[in-house]
Amino acid sequence: MTTTTAPAPPVDAAPPTPRPGAARALLHNRLALAALVFLTVIIVCAVFAPLIAPADPNAQNLLGRLRPPAWQSGGSTAHLLGTDQLGRDLLSRIIYGTRVSLLVGAGAALLAGTIGTFAGLASGYFGGWTDRIVMRVADVQLAFPAILLALAVVGFVGSGLWYVILVLGITGWVSYARVVRSEVLSLRSRDFVTEAHAIGVGHLTIMRRHLLPNVMAPLATIGTLHIAAAVVAEASLSYLGLGVPKETVTWGGMLADGQLYLGTSWWIAVFPGLALMLTSLAINITGDALRDVADPKAYRR
Amino acid sequence: MTSSHTAEPLLDIRDLRKEFPGQPPSVAVDDVSLTVTEGETFALVGESGCGKTTLTRLLLRLLPPTSGSVRFDGTDLLSLDHAALRPFRRQMQVVLQDPYSSMNPRLRIADIVAEPLVTHEEWARGRRGRARTRERVCELLDAVGLDAGIVDRYPHEFSGGQRQRISIARALALEPRLVVLDEPTSALDVSVQARVLDLLADLQQRLGLTYFFISHNLAVVSRIADRVAVMRQGRIVETGTARQVFTTPEDPYTRRLLDAVPVPDPTRARRTAAVASESAESTIV
Numbered sequence A: 001m002t003t004t005t006a007p008a009p010p011v012d013a014a015p016p017t018p019r020p021g022a023a024r025a026l027l028h029n030r031l032a033l034a035a036l037v038f039l040t041v042i043i044v045c046a047v048f049a050p051l052i053a054p055a056d057p058n059a060q061n062l063l064g065r066l067r068p069p070a071w072q073s074g075g076s077t078a079h080l081l082g083t084d085q086l087g088r089d090l091l092s093r094i095i096y097g098t099r100v101s102l103l104v105g106a107g108a109a110l111l112a113g114t115i116g117t118f119a120g121l122a123s124g125y126f127g128g129w130t131d132r133i134v135m136r137v138a139d140v141q142l143a144f145p146a147i148l149l150a151l152a153v154v155g156f157v158g159s160g161l162w163y164v165i166l167v168l169g170i171t172g173w174v175s176y177a178r179v180v181r182s183e184v185l186s187l188r189s190r191d192f193v194t195e196a197h198a199i200g201v202g203h204l205t206i207m208r209r210h211l212l213p214n215v216m217a218p219l220a221t222i223g224t225l226h227i228a229a230a231v232v233a234e235a236s237l238s239y240l241g242l243g244v245p246k247e248t249v250t251w252g253g254m255l256a257d258g259q260l261y262l263g264t265s266w267w268i269a270v271f272p273g274l275a276l277m278l279t280s281l282a283i284n285i286t287g288d289a290l291r292d293v294a295d296p297k298a299y300r301r
Numbered sequence B: 001m002t003s004s005h006t007a008e009p010l011l012d013i014r015d016l017r018k019e020f021p022g023q024p025p026s027v028a029v030d031d032v033s034l035t036v037t038e039g040e041t042f043a044l045v046g047e048s049g050c051g052k053t054t055l056t057r058l059l060l061r062l063l064p065p066t067s068g069s070v071r072f073d074g075t076d077l078l079s080l081d082h083a084a085l086r087p088f089r090r091q092m093q094v095v096l097q098d099p100y101s102s103m104n105p106r107l108r109i110a111d112i113v114a115e116p117l118v119t120h121e122e123w124a125r126g127r128r129g130r131a132r133t134r135e136r137v138c139e140l141l142d143a144v145g146l147d148a149g150i151v152d153r154y155p156h157e158f159s160g161g162q163r164q165r166i167s168i169a170r171a172l173a174l175e176p177r178l179v180v181l182d183e184p185t186s187a188l189d190v191s192v193q194a195r196v197l198d199l200l201a202d203l204q205q206r207l208g209l210t211y212f213f214i215s216h217n218l219a220v221v222s223r224i225a226d227r228v229a230v231m232r233q234g235r236i237v238e239t240g241t242a243r244q245v246f247t248t249p250e251d252p253y254t255r256r257l258l259d260a261v262p263v264p265d266p267t268r269a270r271r272t273a274a275v276a277s278e279s280a281e282s283t284i285v
Helices: A023-028 A029-048 A090-126 A129-144 A146-157 A161-187 A190-198 A201-239 A251-259 A267-294 B052-059 B080-087 B109-120 B126-143 B148-152 B158-171 B190-207 B218-224 B243-245 B252-259 B266-284
Strands: B011-020 B027-038 B043-044 B066-074 B092-095 B178-183 B210-214 B227-232 B235-241
Touching: A029 A090, A029 A201, A029 A267, A090 A161, A090 A201, A090 A251, A090 A267, A146 A201, A146 B126, A146 B235, A161 A201, A161 A267, A161 B011, A161 B252, A190 A201, A190 B092, A190 B109, A190 B243, A201 A251, A201 A267, A201 B080, A251 A267, B027 B043, B027 B227, B043 B052, B043 B126, B043 B218, B092 B158, B109 B158, B109 B190, B109 B227, B126 B148, B126 B158, B158 B190, B190 B218, B210 B218, B218 B243, B227 B243, B235 B243, B243 B266
Parallel strands: B043 B210, B043 B227, B092 B178, B178 B210
Antiparallel strands: B011 B027, B011 B066, B227 B235
């Protein structure tokens, strides 16, 4: 038996709607565009820090310490944003600081997102015992303060960039898992999933083809929020001295250094703080825009 | 496709029962027995909540029944495990009621229609398979009266009627013997309904399909069914040829259902009613 291709009764035709590209939709949103440009600059800074930074971030010059930014009296163009208490160039340190911030943010979000997505998919799709176990583990995780875990890890294995990523990644998976689970619970009863079961599609394929793509939009949103949160969390850990070793330049470490001099030399703490705030803001705005673009129906607005 | 054993029904449901847990357990399907012969359109009618949908889920083995058997072409489906069920899955396909939720909004039409092929056919996989699958998808879309140029578009770009055609194309992809149609037209407006029914009748004639058609709409059923079963509160209250059930209903519930069908010409209906009341008065007098 073969399906013949004889013409069938006429069809109610709907006019085709042109589908503008995702890139174009993103460009229409000016705020998102500005955020994207800012993020690109930050990423370029992180990658090419040695080429961009005007000075060695760790070069001390005790004679030129606590210099104000260039536009204030006493400042010089040699140090555009001034120098800190050891005479190190602030601009160079901020540029180098992007490396740690972005690495920790992206690494933590990736790790947490991967763990959380798998846990949420399994939990929502299989239900029953899988669901109960995953959700209880999530509760325990939430009840356990992240900072305490960080302290424990630093106490046992010492501090380091990868440990910070690990700690922030492991403590962050719960929000992904919860959101993915609740999305899956509602998707699971949709007709296209029933249909796939009736066709005989396997569990893993259903998760990959039918469930995962439909949870990507909320995932992208939480992901960007989490990157921003991880960037700030890394700064807090470094501020507390629990983050990366002292020799590595981080925004959090710079904030901690600058705190003592806030009354006399405000620039030491304010500029890294600004960098931190703007970066996390830009990531959040980009995340919002990405979520809108990721939905195929959103273009029609 | 002709069955070698025409005497045996294609689908034979016996004493099928489904209880959902509760105190007391609610019986959604109450010892239902039905047979569907190859090549016919068997319609299951009943109001919403009567257990029609549960029955479909049971026979597609999407839900485990409490007791009973479902035989497809002589094989008891309920005794099979997932792997053994696969060859039977491809012979029975389903078109669901709501054309808006029966397609993954993230997949292109090509992938939606190709899903049964990719799932069951070895040749549809891999890089070479893609081209062949695409060809087959275009063929199928053509067969249901859609332009093959739509393969790269997304479901939200189509109307309800078009989506239901796409669903039908997907259900036909594996050349199944049985197609379960769960209220395939109830979400469509009347003119589109008629065209989808025409398409179904046309496809049945060309491909020798067997339909298990579920509906609450008697007008639709009278138009396409060969045999009809009436379901109420989980039980089959009447079975027979469409002609029997529609002209000489035996069960009082069937009669009430038929009376509730809107009449195309209200003046005529009113006259009948008037005659009825007159004759009622005359008997009193």
